[in-house]
Amino acid sequence: MSHPISPLAPERLPDLPVVAGVRFATAETGMRYRDRPDLLLAAFDPDTSVAGVFTQNAVCGHPVTWCRQILPRGRARALVVNAGNANVFRGAEGDAAVRREAEAAAAAVGCEPQEVFVASTGVIGQRLDADRIASHLPRLAGQLQPDAMVAAAHAIVTTDTFPKAAVKRVTVDGQEVTLAGIAKGSGMIAPNMATMLAFLFTDARVEAAALQDMLQTAAGRSFNCVTVDSDTSTSDTLLCFATGKAGNGPITAGSGPFARVLEELCIDLAIQVAKDGEGAQKLITVSVSGGDDDRSARTIAMSIANSPLVKTAIAGEDANWGRVAMAVGKAGVPVDPAALTIAFGGIAVARDGGAVADLDEAPVTAHLKGRDVAIDVVVGRGSGKARVWTCDLTHGYIDINGSYRS
Amino acid sequence: MSHPISPLAPERLPDLPVVAGVRFATAETGMRYRDRPDLLLAAFDPDTSVAGVFTQNAVCGHPVTWCRQILPRGRARALVVNAGNANVFRGAEGDAAVRREAEAAAAAVGCEPQEVFVASTGVIGQRLDADRIASHLPRLAGQLQPDAMVAAAHAIVTTDTFPKAAVKRVTVDGQEVTLAGIAKGSGMIAPNMATMLAFLFTDARVEAAALQDMLQTAAGRSFNCVTVDSDTSTSDTLLCFATGKAGNGPITAGSGPFARVLEELCIDLAIQVAKDGEGAQKLITVSVSGGDDDRSARTIAMSIANSPLVKTAIAGEDANWGRVAMAVGKAGVPVDPAALTIAFGGIAVARDGGAVADLDEAPVTAHLKGRDVAIDVVVGRGSGKARVWTCDLTHGYIDINGSYRS
Numbered sequence: 001m002s003h004p005i006s007p008l009a010p011e012r013l014p015d016l017p018v019v020a021g022v023r024f025a026t027a028e029t030g031m032r033y034r035d036r037p038d039l040l041l042a043a044f045d046p047d048t049s050v051a052g053v054f055t056q057n058a059v060c061g062h063p064v065t066w067c068r069q070i071l072p073r074g075r076a077r078a079l080v081v082n083a084g085n086a087n088v089f090r091g092a093e094g095d096a097a098v099r100r101e102a103e104a105a106a107a108a109v110g111c112e113p114q115e116v117f118v119a120s121t122g123v124i125g126q127r128l129d130a131d132r133i134a135s136h137l138p139r140l141a142g143q144l145q146p147d148a149m150v151a152a153a154h155a156i157v158t159t160d161t162f163p164k165a166a167v168k169r170v171t172v173d174g175q176e177v178t179l180a181g182i183a184k185g186s187g188m189i190a191p192n193m194a195t196m197l198a199f200l201f202t203d204a205r206v207e208a209a210a211l212q213d214m215l216q217t218a219a220g221r222s223f224n225c226v227t228v229d230s231d232t233s234t235s236d237t238l239l240c241f242a243t244g245k246a247g248n249g250p251i252t253a254g255s256g257p258f259a260r261v262l263e264e265l266c267i268d269l270a271i272q273v274a275k276d277g278e279g280a281q282k283l284i285t286v287s288v289s290g291g292d293d294d295r296s297a298r299t300i301a302m303s304i305a306n307s308p309l310v311k312t313a314i315a316g317e318d319a320n321w322g323r324v325a326m327a328v329g330k331a332g333v334p335v336d337p338a339a340l341t342i343a344f345g346g347i348a349v350a351r352d353g354g355a356v357a358d359l360d361e362a363p364v365t366a367h368l369k370g371r372d373v374a375i376d377v378v379v380g381r382g383s384g385k386a387r388v389w390t391c392d393l394t395h396g397y398i399d400i401n402g403s404y405r406s
Numbered sequence: 407m408s409h410p411i412s413p414l415a416p417e418r419l420p421d422l423p424v425v426a427g428v429r430f431a432t433a434e435t436g437m438r439y440r441d442r443p444d445l446l447l448a449a450f451d452p453d454t455s456v457a458g459v460f461t462q463n464a465v466c467g468h469p470v471t472w473c474r475q476i477l478p479r480g481r482a483r484a485l486v487v488n489a490g491n492a493n494v495f496r497g498a499e500g501d502a503a504v505r506r507e508a509e510a511a512a513a514a515v516g517c518e519p520q521e522v523f524v525a526s527t528g529v530i531g532q533r534l535d536a537d538r539i540a541s542h543l544p545r546l547a548g549q550l551q552p553d554a555m556v557a558a559a560h561a562i563v564t565t566d567t568f569p570k571a572a573v574k575r576v577t578v579d580g581q582e583v584t585l586a587g588i589a590k591g592s593g594m595i596a597p598n599m600a601t602m603l604a605f606l607f608t609d610a611r612v613e614a615a616a617l618q619d620m621l622q623t624a625a626g627r628s629f630n631c632v633t634v635d636s637d638t639s640t641s642d643t644l645l646c647f648a649t650g651k652a653g654n655g656p657i658t659a660g661s662g663p664f665a666r667v668l669e670e671l672c673i674d675l676a677i678q679v680a681k682d683g684e685g686a687q688k689l690i691t692v693s694v695s696g697g698d699d700d701r702s703a704r705t706i707a708m709s710i711a712n713s714p715l716v717k718t719a720i721a722g723e724d725a726n727w728g729r730v731a732m733a734v735g736k737a738g739v740p741v742d743p744a745a746l747t748i749a750f751g752g753i754a755v756a757r758d759g760g761a762v763a764d765l766d767e768a769p770v771t772a773h774l775k776g777r778d779v780a781i782d783v784v785v786g787r788g789s790g791k792a793r794v795w796t797c798d799l800t801h802g803y804i805d806i807n808g809s810y811r812s
Contacts, residue, residue, distance in 0.1 A: 056736075058737075059732060059746075089743060090761075091759040091760040125731070234732050306636070307636075312804055315804070316808035322492075325495050330463050330464075335464045352497065393808075398718055398800060402721045
């Protein structure tokens with residue numbers, strides 16, 4: 001099943017750099033898709049540190065369970081990703097499949113299975129043919145190339161309408177380091193359970209514990225601030241691999257320029273995921289300020305971003321701020337309607353518990369006709385703030401998700 | 407804006423009885439709709455007790471604020487309901503409008519304003535012309551009829567595709583009493599903020615405190631178990647009026663046959679609301695058992711019923727149980743995938759953390775092609791259970807909500 005490319009898609013992938021110590025190879029297994037790569041093997045040089053953030057869904061994929069187990073070692077030598085089958089809810093058989101993948105990759109690249117990270121996305125509940133994946137890995141190990149990140153970005157997508165990648169550079173104690181990332185996903189869960197995956201690669205030397213701190217913080221301000229349909233997938237996986245080839249002194253703190261740029265990279269990729277939201281015609285940025293605290297502001301922002309009525313109103317280019325007020329009110333955190341301000345595109349439409357008198361709706365409607373829609377809410381209680389991204393809710397979402405799995 | 411009648415609509419309204427002590431009159435104000443009644447006045451004989459349950463939305467309508475203020479008196483003589491304008495988020499002007507309605511109705515029927523309950527549904531944030539409503543009330547007071555409940559059911563609808571009513575009878579200490587109710591709503595919030603309203607009338611004599619206990623319990627098992635789009639309206643109002651004309655000894659306890667039948671009445675009306683969900687093609691009953699407790703089971707049931715991916719799968723008649731497993735997992739309560747059972751139409755499709763082997767999907771698909779879809783989940787942890795109702799998510803929802811307010 002393929003869908004028209006999102007009108008919010010970037011014109012082209014950025015130029016993807018070589019990240020010293022990282023190599024890629026891809027293959028077509030034909031397990032679910034035809035005539036497209038659906039299997040990625042990435043290999044990392046020794047001493048590559050790793051950090052990871054995973055779905056909070058209690059019914060999580062078997063690959064997520066595996067990654068959580070091996071993550072505390074903080075070391076990675078390989079990554080195996082397949083597209084089309086999520087390997088979720090398969091019991092002991094599902095765990096065995098992941099182990100089979102890890103052992104085959106370990107043998108192919110020469111490391112321990114516990115240094116092999118695995119991610120799968122696609123349909124939930126179907127048996128994953130791990131033997132078939134394993135049969136491709138020895139050949140892929142012989143084809144690993146440092147300059148194949150573009151192929152990697154294409155190999156991990158499922159129902160995405162465009163591949164997603166981003167690059168940042170930053171100087172760490174006089175040494176420029178590179179951060180590059182690829183992501184896939186067109187919904188927290190997309191049709192047939194395609195899922196958000198993001199893999200970040202850097203040549204910086206970063207201690208695993210510091211990398212984990214920075215990645216968790218960055219995820220909280222990027223991927224965890226994106227919602228397409230409020231459905232949390234079983235397989236969301238964010239991994240960052242640091243090869244240490246740049247020659248910088250090891251980064252041991254969870255803050256600083258590297259942490260800032262890592263967050264920028266995550267936000268860049270997260271917004272690309274929102275732009276590829278199922279049926280998306282508009283990117284919606286919801287900013288909330290004046291909350292009791294950041295957590296409260298985020299709860300309100302997510303309540304707005306998850307409201308089907310707000311999202312359909314934006315799809316209809318309707319300055320229906322009453323629906324935004326409704327979504328603020330239902331968020332379950334203290335709000336004072338009389339202190340509430342709601343703005344579209346920076347133009348206040350409601351203030352102090354009532355509509356803005358004699359509002360000229362023309363500029364508001366003009367803003368809503370664009371591809372980038374901004375909803376700003378001032379709660380008027382404290383200094384808490386939050387920003388989240390979503391997309392509008394259109395017929396495309398129903399088309400994509402109402403169709404049969406097969 | 408009118409939409410095709412829901413295929414789930416009952417063939418006809420039930421025969422609505424006269425409830426001794428209750429009279430109705432309706433009018434066409436032309437404020438928003440043309441050629442249809444949009445204003446209801448109901449009058450109650452002296453000594454009518456009242457109970458009410460209202461929206462939990464922190465941004466609530468001005469009529470809700472008023473009803474909450476006067477409810478503790480436990481007495482009602484009149485009810486005024488208009489359709490098309492919700493009188494929400496209008497500041498002091500909105501409160502003054504409600505007071506104007508209450509004073510005009512009080513003068514017309516001869517009671518205190520604090521004995522007049524008011525409900526409004528329609529667009530949020532627009533000025534309500536209370537003078538125009540008040541101008542109709544004296545004439546309506548002269549036209550009150552005991553046998554006009556059918557007209558009342560039609561006057562309160564907004565974007566509903568069919569009027570909703572139900573009748574029950576029960577014997578209380580040897581005396582048969584009648585309970586009848588009318589409701590409107592095609593979403594927790596429907597297009598243009600149409601909202602769930604339900605008004606129940608009985609000739610039983612019930613102490614206000616007991617009536618309030620029984621109504622809150624019944625609401626928790628009926629209206630609060632319905633979701634169409636997860637959006638909680640600003641104006642939801644459930645009121646029960648008991649005239650005491652049946653001659654039964656006063657009901658003073660919150661339980662017993664009357665409480666049971668009151669709950670049945672509420673469930674009947676609540677299911678009718680779900681059946682008129684925006685774009686609904688199928689009624690979905692989600693039953694969860696084996697939860698840690700009832701609250702936990704309800705959280706899981708609502709997570710399933712609110713999942714856009716589950717609802718679109720049902721719309722597509724797709725036995726996509728993986729999406730149900732996802733919704734269970736994201737509910738935020740403890741679950742053990744290995745103990746989870748998922749069934750469609752009573753046929754288990756997943757059990758013990760995996761798909762049911764060699765499942766014949768034919769009978770499952772046949773069930774999903776029907777109008778009434780049952781999703782049963784056994785969590786396998788405790789004895790908590792819950793049952794909620796929703797509808798499928800179709801193009802009709804986008805059509806209705808993506809169109810402009812005017």
